[in-house]
Amino acid sequence: MHLFHLSTRVNERTLPLVGLLTYRSDIYGIRANKKQIPKDPKFYGEPDSFPVANIIECSETDHARIRRHLSYGFSESALYAQEPYLTKYFELLISRLTEQIAGPQNGVVDLVRWYNFLTFDNIGELSFGEPFDALANGDYHYWINNISTLLKFGRIQAFGHRYPILGSIIKYGMFFVPGFGKAAMEHVEYGQKKTAKRIGLQTDRNDIMSYPFQVLRHNNSNGMTTAEITAAGTALILAGSETTAGALCAATFLLLSDPDRMRRARDEVDTAFGSETEITLKSTLGLKYLLAAIEESLRMYPPVPVRLPRRTRPDSVEIIDGHVVPGGMSIGTHQWSSNRSPRNFTDPDSFIPERWLKPPPDRYVDDDLSAVQPFSQGPRNCLGRNLAYAELRCVMARMLWNFDMVLCEQSRDWMQQDVVTLSPFYLPMYLTEVATVGLMGNNNLLSVTSITVVYIKTRIFMLVDRRRSAIENYRAYTRSSGGTLPDDAWIMDEIDGPDVSDKETVLTFAKMTANDYIAEPGTGDWNQISGRFNWSASFGWLGDGLRGHIYADETNSTIIISLKGTSPALFDGAETTTNDKLNDNLYFSCCCGQGGSYLWRQVCDCSTGVYTANETCITEELHNKDRYYESAIDLYTNVTKVYPNADVWLTGHSLGGAMSALLGLTFGLPTVAFQAIPDALPAARLGLPTPPGYNGLLPQTRKNTGIFHIGHTADPIYMGACNGVGSTCTWAGYAFESACHVGEMCVYDTVGDKGWRMSIGTHRINNVISDVIEAHHVDINISNDQNFNVRNTRLVGMFGQNNHHDGHHFLYEYNEYIYYIYLQDARMVWM
Ligand code: HEM
Structure with missing residues (x-):
């Protein structure tokens, strides 16, 4: 049974049932x-x-x-x-x-x-x-x-x-x-x-x-x-x-x-x-x-x-789609029906x-x-x-x-x-x-005080082609084949980055990310960021997803993207709580946050046991486009579109710290992350490209990342210790099983030096600013050859988390810049 039109009412001179339900060129087309x-x-x-x-x-x-x-x-x-x-x-x-x-x-x-x-x-x-x-x-x-x-x-x-x-x-x-x-x-x-x-x-x-x-x-x-x-x-x-x-x-x-x-x-x-x-x-x-x-x-x-009707001439006989159509008949294809x-x-x-x-x-x-x-x-x-x-x-x-x-x-x-x-x-x-990306149009020029950011040359091992499309191809390749990219896909570049040995610089970054918990710049506890960075706009505040602020210097030559961390009632505000928890348990849990506790929020169906999961399934889940990492990539892409020639730096706290680090690893961007949830597990699962000589499944061994993880020893989230049955995180419904950070760790030993007890309360960024960075940090002495003199500081060292559970040994062995003290040589802090 063939239909030409479905929805037009049929009268006696309309041919109701002829031909395939397909556009007919023998009605409309040029006819030889x-x-x-x-x-x-x-x-x-x-x-x-x-x-x-x-x-x-x-x-x-x-x-x-x-x-x-x-x-x-x-x-x-x-x-x-x-x-x-x-x-x-x-x-x-x-x-x-x-x-x-x-x-x-x-x-x-x-x-x-x-x-x-x-x-x-x-x-x-x-x-x-x-x-x-x-x-x-x-x-x-x-x-x-x-x-x-x-x-x-x-x-x-x-x-x-x-x-x-x-x-x-x-x-x-x-x-x-x-x-x-x-x-x-x-x-x-x-x-x-x-x-x-x-x-x-x-x-x-x-x-x-x-x-x-x-x-x-x-x-x-x-x-x-x-x-x-x-x-x-x-x-x-x-x-x-x-x-x-x-x-x-x-x-x-x-x-x-x-x-x-x-x-x-x-x-x-x-x-x-x-x-x-x-x-x-x-x-x-x-x-x-x-x-x-x-x-x-x-x-x-x-x-x-x-239906765009045509009417056969009264004296004609037409053959349409093999059917004989007499004169005086209205015929036509109904476009919508043909298309559907x-x-x-x-x-x-x-x-x-x-x-x-x-x-x-x-x-x-x-x-x-x-x-x-x-x-x-x-x-x-x-x-x-x-x-x-x-x-x-x-x-x-x-x-x-x-x-x-x-x-x-x-x-x-x-x-x-x-x-x-x-x-x-x-x-x-x-x-x-x-x-x-959702900037609120509130590009306030904030008042200038004396805070400045010190620049230093930072060496970063980065991909040569860092266009988004190329990176997505690399990631797809890494995920599907587990392979590494050829050596010539990488370059060791030396670019301007923030000097994390400078207290004011670290403080400035910490204040920027503290502001990420405040929607309206200039209100509440907003920190005036000034000196070179005095222009600010906000993103993401109208939805429940990735939030934060963007800072730029007056010439827009350096842009800092700052990402907000988790907002459980436990820590800070509450509007993004649900989405944050979903992302937390997806990126940082071994097994979709559904393994060990009835309080954990199940975020995917890949768990196969209490602490086991189907890796391929999780990898797929992580690539779901509405996740924070993907949003962070969108954000970065958009920022670079507007400021194609600017240096982009990143910062963030907690979940935002981890996301900024993942983004930094992807594009080779200097990043200062505070109290970040250990990010090595998602870095591996996301298939972030790995430079020659490294194993993509052990991204924590990487050097020259440009990523600095700042934190202190009493924060169980930063230290990768907020897990297990009795932990506060578990009770609050968070499954944090990722233990290692990728990049350099700058750790204040608040447990050793101040005798603090490890507690989730020390995770808040405002506490970190006032009780750790402002109270402890003295300028790091950088000698002429820019070696990092740890002994002059309260920084207890920069260490690789692959040694995280290894014991108490530590060694100081310095490379030419402070930024890439070998991970395996770093100090292990016992908690
Ligand atoms: C997506 C946009 C458009 C669609 C889907 C569309 C669709 C059509 C269709 C189906 C016909 C045939 C009507 C019939 O047999 O009775 C037609 C005819 C016509 N369209 Fe469009 N049209 C579009 C845009 C335009 C534009 C931008 C113009 C010019 C500014 C235009 C000018 C005409 C004219 C002049 C005819 C009559 C042609 C003739 O009988 O020789 N259309 N259009």
């Missing part, structure tokens, strides 16, 4: 030696009934002439010539949306409106030589509102076309309906006014109307009349605005509903361009994944989802851009991609196809480049709408600038 099957006048209206021929409804003869004249402006090369006009509005869209972030709605925008503003302005500029100023005013022009009104009535009219007597009543009666009559009159008048103005423009502008106007000026009898040009302009406004806006909404919505695919599309954009100006009509052709996502959006949400048919697609209701890639995954090789024809085919297919794709590519790339978007709750069912025009359907979402 045969005339095209004309548009169904009962749907479109009799061509003769229109006072002026317009491209959508006119007869075939008029159509050939009008289409020829209009086509020039829509070719690929003509569009490149018009690119400056388009770019003007792409940029305006982004800047107007950016303004909304700091606006009264705090970044909540209805994308339906904004995408419509853009497409109306674009097509206004290209057809009439000026926009509707919808973007500039942030509102629909009255003419656009009229179009919406007309479209609503258009549906009634289409009904009228099918039933002649009723149709004529509707046709004339509608002019007496207050809204419609006024809208129709204004619509016609405004179109005429605009065309007259455009004709009057003595300009060498190159836009889609240039050619018809040129022909008109030469009084060519085969050209288009002024009235026809007016009608064409109006038709283009109608055909080219809400359709494209709808496709943009769908692509945005579908990507936002699928974080992994969104990330892939965004990564592609991030990797492809160095700056936003590189996003052009041509360059976006290379965004294979984004293009696939756009095709898939058009499949799932065809902006013209209906399981006969044409595997997983038809799922958003799978990969099915459009070449080659597609095995599962989708049998998909019939030709079933999707959102722009129709043949002589009356969409004239604006190239323009629509150009807008889709460029706008999507710019949106992904500029914004982080989150769907508002009201948008969740956006796809469930069942009518064609978009106007009534809001698509609210929350926008933040990608540049700052």
